[in-house]
Amino acid sequence: MEPAVYQLLNTALATHPGKELDDEHVQTLRAFVSDNVLLAAFDIVDKSFVNKLNLPGGRSMFEVQGATSAYIVTLGIESLSPCPASCTCPSFIHSTLSTGPTVMCKHILAVLIAQSMSRLTEKGLDLDELCALLKDHL
Numbered sequence: 001m002e003p004a005v006y007q008l009l010n011t012a013l014a015t016h017p018g019k020e021l022d023d024e025h026v027q028t029l030r031a032f033v034s035d036n037v038l039l040a041a042f043d044i045v046d047k048s049f050v051n052k053l054n055l056p057g058g059r060s061m062f063e064v065q066g067a068t069s070a071y072i073v074t075l076g077i078e079s080l081s082p083c084p085a086s087c088t089c090p091s092f093i094h095s096t097l098s099t100g101p102t103v104m105c106k107h108i109l110a111v112l113i114a115q116s117m118s119r120l121t122e123k124g125l126d127l128d129e130l131c132a133l134l135k136d137h138l
C-alpha cells in the first residue's frame, strides 16, 4: 500500500470517530484491502484486541493481539521511514522485504478501525515497561 493510499484510507476512517462504521466506510476499505484482511481486522476489533500504549514523552504505539501472539503497530512514522505504518508480524515483515514498504497487514488495519470507532484500550507505559515490551517483540 502506497503511503498516499494509506493517508486516504486513514482520512476516510477518521471522518466519523467514535461511531460504528457504515456500509460506505466498509466499501471504501474493500477498495484498498482484500476481504480476508478486512474480516480479520474487524474480528480483532470485535474482540477488543487493540491496546493503545501511551509512552513517556507523549508518543504512542499499539499492541494488537493476534491469533498466536501480540504484535506492535506504530503509526505516523513518515518522518523516520518510507512506511507510514509498521507492524512486527511476520506477514508485514516478509511482505515489506519482498515488495517494499507498500503493505498493510490486518493488525495495522485493525488499529485504524479501532481508532476510528474508539474501540481502544489505553494503557500508560513507563520506560522500564517499554524496554521489556520491545525486548519481547523485537
Ligand SMILES: [Zn+2]
Pocket: 071, 087, 088, 089, 090, 091, 092, 105, 106, 107, 108
Ligand atoms: Zn501485522
